[in-house]
Every structure is written in C-alpha cells, then in structure tokens.
Amino acid sequence: MTGYDIHETISFLRERVTRAPHAILVLGSGLGGLADEIEDAVRIPFEKIPGFPRRTQELAGHAGALVAGRWNGVEVATMQGRFHLYEGWRPQDVALPIRALAALGAEVMLLTNAAGGVRPGMTPGDLMIIADHINLMGTNPLIGAVVPGEQRFPDMSDPYDAGFRRIAEEVALELRIPVSQGVYAGLLGPSYETPAEIRMLARLGADAVGMSTVPEVIVARALGIRCFGISCITNLAAGLGGTHLSHDEVMEVGARVRDRLAALVRGVLPRIAGSNLPSEA
Numbered sequence: 001m002t003g004y005d006i007h008e009t010i011s012f013l014r015e016r017v018t019r020a021p022h023a024i025l026v027l028g029s030g031l032g033g034l035a036d037e038i039e040d041a042v043r044i045p046f047e048k049i050p051g052f053p054r055r056t057q058e059l060a061g062h063a064g065a066l067v068a069g070r071w072n073g074v075e076v077a078t079m080q081g082r083f084h085l086y087e088g089w090r091p092q093d094v095a096l097p098i099r100a101l102a103a104l105g106a107e108v109m110l111l112t113n114a115a116g117g118v119r120p121g122m123t124p125g126d127l128m129i130i131a132d133h134i135n136l137m138g139t140n141p142l143i144g145a146v147v148p149g150e151q152r153f154p155d156m157s158d159p160y161d162a163g164f165r166r167i168a169e170e171v172a173l174e175l176r177i178p179v180s181q182g183v184y185a186g187l188l189g190p191s192y193e194t195p196a197e198i199r200m201l202a203r204l205g206a207d208a209v210g211m212s213t214v215p216e217v218i219v220a221r222a223l224g225i226r227c228f229g230i231s232c233i234t235n236l237a238a239g240l241g242g243t244h245l246s247h248d249e250v251m252e253v254g255a256r257v258r259d260r261l262a263a264l265v266r267g268v269l270p271r272i273a274g275s276n277l278p279s280e281a
C-alpha cells in the first residue's frame, strides 16, 4: 500500500503545470541552479505538493522544489533536489514524483549525480555518462502493489538509453568536454564505503559509486520513460585516493565542474528530447 492517493498529486500538478512536461530533469550535485534558466517557470516547493514526502531537514545543496517550464525549447519538469533513500524515505516515496510526472506526459528523464570514482584512472572532476547500473541499495521502488500502467517485472536491459548516450558522446565531442561511459553502483548510504567495499565494487564491474539515481531510473523504466544520466566524479572512492572522504569535498568539486556539466546538459537535452531514435542496445 502506498498510503496516499497519487490521483491527488496528479490533479494538483495538472492544475498548476498547464503545459505537459516532455522531460523530467533530476538535478543533483549542486546543478539545481540550472532551474533558474527555465522560462515561464512554475516553481512549487516539494512540501506543497500532496503526496510528496515531507522534508524534515534541509541538506546543504538540495533546494527541494519542482520547477516546470520551457528550457532550451523543451517543456521540462525539474526536480530541484531529490529524495534519497538514506534520508529515510520509503522506496515508494522516491517513486512518487516520477510516477506523477509520467502521468503528466513525461517521456524522457535526464539525471545528474555526484559519485565516487572506482575505475582506475578516474580523477575528481571527470564526467561519466552512465551506461548501466548495479542496484546495491537492498530495496526497489516498485515494491508493493503493482501500479496501473506498470509491469510487475519490467525489463531492465536498456536502463540508460543507448541512443541518448550516443547523442551525448557527439555533443561532448562538439563542446570539447571529455566524457567516458561507465557503470554506476547505487548504494544505500549515507556512510561512504569502506576500502574493502570499493574493492568489491570494482570486481563487480562498477566504475563509479553513489547513493541516488537507481530508484528513479527503475521507476522510469517501469513506465517506459527513456533515461539519460551523468555522474560527476567528485572524489576517488574510499581507499583509492589516500585521503578521507568528506561531503564538503564532494560539494566543492561539484561546484568546480558545474559549468561543464551544465553545458553538457544544455547541449544534450534538446537533442534527446527531440530524438525519435529507436532505443537499441
């Protein structure tokens, strides 16, 4: 049971977001400021939206509002800040915004996050296009009753759309922004990993590690939404850099690469939103 009526959320948003959003943007790692570029913006604090999880505290860097409008020619609904499982939200809480925005018409989702670099050779400030993920959060946002329009056992063989990734590689080349592709391991957090856990993740095939994105993408795929994600590598994962990890370092590096990441997102979004490329592996 979800404990709330998603129809209330949907009708509340429909009244205020009058033009159907085509793309959901989930902006982590200090990129929330991009929402200031949205034209004809409707900004609704999360706590005003029926059914949305109620925040009890603010974590620095996470603003907490839905901002809808036109951005670079695309109708978007932006999650300025996101709900992390480590904050104590239930998996279905994290799923709700995506389900509601899908009901409003969203067909595409673009996410950014901060992540630790696991693959040898990664350096803080690198940008990684997420090619695939490993769900190590120990839970799944689809747990519970099947939501109408979703499958019980959705296919996850193309979680991060191959066509979108190709477009992003082209845009990055045009903008001369170095990028790589890799596998994102999603862990529950909120403690960072131990060096032994990072060695395990490397052996499992992870290139980067973080505490978000995976739940949103699972829900989106269950709804048939095509996804694109970029990780900003803010630090070397535990045991790889010889220093201790700190949230301040993550925020600092995130701020340093913000412009490059923002340029990439600006370039990619109109191209993926306008693309009718078949989704292929």
Ligand code: HPA
Binding pocket: 114, 115, 116, 117, 192, 193, 209, 210, 211, 234, 235, 236, 237, 238, 245, 250
């Ligand atoms: N581990 C998990 N999450 C993170 C990290 C990390 O090293 N850096 C930024 N988010």
